[in-house]
Amino acid sequence: GxxxxxxxxxxxxxxxxxxxxRCDPISGHVxxxxxxxxxxxxxxxxxxxxxxxxxxxxGLPSDRFFAERPEGSVSTLKIQRTxxxxxxxxxxxxxxxxxxxxxxxxxxRLTVL
Amino acid sequence: KNEVEQSPQxxxxxxxxxxxxxxxxxxxxxxxxxxQQHPGxxxxxxxxxxxxKKKHGRLIATIxxxxxxxxxxITASHPRDSAVYICAVLITNTGNQFYFGTGTSLxxxx
Numbered sequence: 001g002x003x004x005x006x007x008x009x010x011x012x013x014x015x016x017x018x019x020x021x022r023c024d025p026i027s028g029h030v031x032x033x034x035x036x037x038x039x040x041x042x043x044x045x046x047x048x049x050x051x052x053x054x055x056x057x058x059g060l061p062s063d064r065f066f067a068e069r070p071e072g073s074v075s076t077l078k079i080q081r082t083x084x085x086x087x088x089x090x091x092x093x094x095x096x097x098x099x100x101x102x103x104x105x106x107x108x109r110l111t112v113l
Numbered sequence: 114k115n116e117v118e119q120s121p122q123x124x125x126x127x128x129x130x131x132x133x134x135x136x137x138x139x140x141x142x143x144x145x146x147x148x149q150q151h152p153g154x155x156x157x158x159x160x161x162x163x164x165x166k167k168k169h170g171r172l173i174a175t176i177x178x179x180x181x182x183x184x185x186x187i188t189a190s191h192p193r194d195s196a197v198y199i200c201a202v203l204i205t206n207t208g209n210q211f212y213f214g215t216g217t218s219l220x221x222x223x
Contacts, residue, residue: 033211042199042213043156056209091156098209099144099163104156 004105006092012111013082021077021108025094032075033102034067035091043091049075050098082112116140119200119214126221132187134217136200139181147174147185148199150216156199159185190221 005024013019025032031050035043036059045059051072060067064082069075079086089109093102118137126132136145147159160167160174162183167174171190176183187194197216204210 035211035213042215043201044213045211048209058210093156098203098205099161101158101161102146103158106155
């Protein structure tokens with residue numbers, strides 16, 4: 001595709017519900033990043049993949065957060081038992097390699113009621 | 114965690130003014146990114162720097178590795194430059210992580 005796409009663009013979940021957020025990176029991009037951006041704040045790093053390998057997941061805020069990229073392309077960020085503090089925009093970015101400019105998706109705005 | 118500090122947090126300028134946004138960081142980095150985020154919009158990468166200076170149109174980014182400081186300059190500012198500008202640093206010595214500043218909100222008045 002022409003750019004990084006994310007789906008859904010908006011998600012409303014009831015507290016306790018599980019959600020899955022999808023990221024389609026630019027074809028051929030090796031690196032993929034997930035970020036969380038709370039309202040009025042800058043993005044915060046969650047996790048990083050190089051191909052299918054999750055090389056850094058130190059930013060995941062709790063064990064309710066899980067990310068995968070099984071075939072080295074599409075990635076899914078899963079949040080189990082969502083809580084209100086999980087409400088944020090979840091951004092995905094990809095690039096051809098770690099030392100290249102990142103291309104960001106439009107984000108998924110998650111609202112937990 | 115305040116690995117990345119930006120200043121100012123908010124900036125209002127008249128159209129045509131020269132604008133400078135600053136970014137300071139406290140750890141050794143492998144690269145620094147300047148990003149632009151329009152209200153309600155996605156994030157666009159403006160520059161990636163590991164040394165020196167880069168220029169693209171009216172935008173100029175500089176970095177001083179020794180002083181752990183980078184600046185983003187906008188010449189002849191225009192209302193369409195109004196956005197949040199975010200500095201992000203890549204740290205690779207303890208994994209591969211990006212740390213972001215909280216952004217500088219720029220408003221350019223016609």
